Amino acid sequence: MGRWPGVEAVLQSVVVGAGQAGLSAAHHLLRLGLRPWDDVVVLDANAAPGGAWQHRWDTLTMADVHGVAALPDDVAPPTSAERANAVVPQVFGEYERRGGLPVLRPVRVERVEALDGDAAGPLLVTGAGRTWTTRTVVSATGTWERPFVPHYPGSGSFAGRQLHTQGYRGPDELAGQHVVVVGGGLSAVQLLAEISEVATTTWVTRREPVWRTTPFTPDEGRRAVALVESRVRRGLPPQSVVSVTGLMLREQERAAAERGVYTRRPMFERIEPDGVVWPDGTRRRADVILWATGFRPDVAHLAPLHLRTPEGGIELDGTTAVRDPRVQLVGYGPSASTIGANRAGRTAARGVLRALGRAAG
Template sequence: MRLDTRVIIIGGGQAGLATAFYLRRAGLTPGEDFAVLDAGAEPGGSWPHMWEGLRLFSPATYSSLPGWMMPAWDESRLGFPPRTHVVDYLTRYEARYDLHVLRPHRVTSVARADDDPEGPMTVAAGEVTAAARFVVSATGTWDRPFWPAYPGMREFRGRQLHAAQYQAPGELAGRRVVVVGGGNSAAQILAEVSRVAETTWVTVRPPGFLPDDVDGRVLFATARARIRALSEGHEHSGVAGLGDIVMVPSVVDARERGVLEPHPMFTRLTPTGVAWADGTERAADAVIWCTGFRPALRHLTGLRLHGEAGRVEVGGPSGTRVRREPRLYLVGYGDWVGPASATLAGVGPSARDTANDIMARL
């Protein structure tokens, strides 16, 4: 299939949908003036692949994309919305605005059609080839889980899995499990696994816990204030330690049960467990690496975009335009391309500014 359009958006998750919304609102027609290519077989971006017990750490009304608020969820009885509620919302959002997402089409490369700096960009996705004036990469990070390297990983005879592979605590019932990581994912996974298994929590540095009454509402307000301050040219530090752990009910419960006790990071794995520099060892049947993700940008490798610091530099009016290839934009990869842009509530401003920048250049 051949597509010739004005804009190609790569990725049909929250960042791609938000960008598509703003392009549509600016007057472009989905499926004609712009196309969205998504690698997934179903709507929802990375959310359908996350672990079953994952919950947001803010109410539905504070976890919405531009244009349509996430439907209400009974937080008083059920806690904050689960991932299934988010998947349903993103599915309905895509249909509500008739965004014509084409799937499953995994983009493998983006290239310059010729030497003309104002010429089209070409996009390859299996049997789909596309040409467009501008390309927006909104592929997120889920496809690139980060695995740190520790001595003994190959010799460990137990199971090792990344948070991206973990699904439910039942698969680890009765096992001795080491959970690695000091962020929200580690804390939430530890909380549920500790109900069915013997757990040990290890972190590179002591984790920080936000006060019990601070949840996504406070973080949302702070992120918005930071976005506004930066847009006006003012400094704003945001929340000190935005990676700090939000005390959602399951994590509070884990604290009450005494399992939310971090240990220093081990120095190596052994065939039967983990070991520290002082000679202490602990037996383990499984290690869950909650060690984060990296931007999924392999499809851009051929463009040679990395600067001296090893990162793709962005700027322009939107803050998302790639400096070494101004026809390309990066949306939704975190503070690097826009404050809080890797979140449902925070991606809107980056998506809006990107759409405005594109429209001004069409």
């Protein structure tokens, strides 16, 4: 019989999600002395390794994502013309096997709640018809499952196709059409370059894009992460790291710039059946509206714990949820970017040990 009446076995930690941040957290939990399967399990909603990488578009190559898929105590996959959605899942799968990481899949976690409402007792993690009892949870679900599409008047009347970058598979399906690309981030810039080779495009953003003219250094990356961290420390909804780094054209996008692809228009006012309309009455016919408008944190499974502040975010101290220190969040806020994922995994593992009353080595 366990410490809590009626509970036979209690895990020390459940990691929810096996993307980069979740694997990093699991790796560090084992390195700090927790035992796979007996103390720690990782529950992953995907049927195969690779996290969100396995769902990305086929034209995204390892040359586009060089260095960003590195895992702790491992070597980053090499730069190549191979598809990232094939290479990275293979790398992640080998990492899981080599490290003996206790990943169970497919398990989509639906709820995390306190046992009998006890704020000091164990947590119940429910998914795929099963329940796990654990003293701590590391939520590493990222953002991929929550694409954000803003509402604009008339959006339901559009006779063409609307898709989000989550559902984008490559430019060939858009050939010969006119595509309105909405969004001011790196995905919009990258997709405009390749789509413009087979289709005509219009680029629309809410704000003027901020272009970088100098390389992005590690120090600047750390400063960008710190800006996002400052928001989650105050319980504000996180912004993406990219939103504070600016945009820089890579070699493969400079030809698109020379073609005038990155001539930006402000946001349209409404959508009509055959296109979009700006406040001054200007119209642009469109076959496709591609929403490169980002993602929101996938944290609905944590709702029973009431972690959100009145401002709408989850207040964190490092990766620890201030309102419930049994919970660590990685892949949220600053660690939603690959820039901060590995560091967040290490921080979360140490936070778990603190919650368990153990000293981290």
